Amino acid sequence: MSLATAKSLNIADLHEGAAASDDFVISNDDMEKFAALSGDLNRLHTDEDFARARGFEGRVVYGGLVVAQLSRLIGMDLPGKNAIWNGLDLQFRSPLYVGQQANAELTVTHLSEATRSIELKIRVQTGDRLIASGTASVSIANAS
Amino acid sequence: MTSGLYDRLTPVFRDVLDIDDLVLTPELSARDVAEWDSLSHIRLVVAVEQELGIRFIAGDIDSLENVGEFVELAASKL
Numbered sequence: 484m485s486l487a488t489a490k491s492l493n494i495a496d497l498h499e500g501a502a503a504s505d506d507f508v509i510s511n512d513d514m515e516k517f518a519a520l521s522g523d524l525n526r527l528h529t530d531e532d533f534a535r536a537r538g539f540e541g542r543v544v545y546g547g548l549v550v551a552q553l554s555r556l557i558g559m560d561l562p563g564k565n566a567i568w569n570g571l572d573l574q575f576r577s578p579l580y581v582g583q584q585a586n587a588e589l590t591v592t593h594l595s596e597a598t599r600s601i602e603l604k605i606r607v608q609t610g611d612r613l614i615a616s617g618t619a620s621v622s623i624a625n626a627s
Numbered sequence: 628m629t630s631g632l633y634d635r636l637t638p639v640f641r642d643v644l645d646i647d648d649l650v651l652t653p654e655l656s657a658r659d660v661a662e663w664d665s666l667s668h669i670r671l672v673v674a675v676e677q678e679l680g681i682r683f684i685a686g687d688i689d690s691l692e693n694v695g696e697f698v699e700l701a702a703s704k705l
């Protein structure tokens with residue numbers, strides 16, 4: 484992946500209902516790197532036995548790694564390289580587990596020409612199970 | 628026509644600017660509210676569009692001096 488692959492959508496290219504989505508899987512390596520980066524060593528994320536003892540099916544993916552997938556979608560796809568991410572309101576609905584395939588989807592729900600900004604609905608799912616949902620606010624800079 | 632809009636938009640401004648006791652008056656402007664910066668302004672415009680189901684266009688909002696002008700502009704879109 485490189486910046487050359489990033490889309491460069493302008494406000495005129497977008498409409499309400501426009502969407503972008505991508506499948507992803509969080510790996511053990513991703514978990515270890517995020518633990519080192521964040522300093523969050525909570526055993527729910529790092530200790531399989533501990534997580535199972537708490538009633539989960541295994542180690543729970545860091546919420547920050549789910550947000551990272553949204554960052555990639557916004558910064559690379561919708562709207563891409565001209566994005567300025569202004570806000571995020573996200574609720575985690577159910578756990579995502581390491582190695583489990585999931586899908587993140589963004590849909591434009593409001594387009595403001597006056598402010599050159601969009602509101603995005605967020606849905607992250609694995610199969611039919613909702614992992615996270617919410618909204619993001621993104622401004623679109625003039626293309627450079 | 629705009630009097631009811633102040634009641635309707637007060638919770639919008641309070642939520643965006645995160646000021647629970649903000650009193651919306653025609654004279655109020657960004658100069659009076661530290662939290663009302665350029666990013667908050669974008670959020671305010673979008674929130675007002677969503678609350679009222681209206682659309683501002685480019686250039687509409689550039690010369691607004693205060694809440695009174697903002698509300699008048701919003702009313703003209705209804």
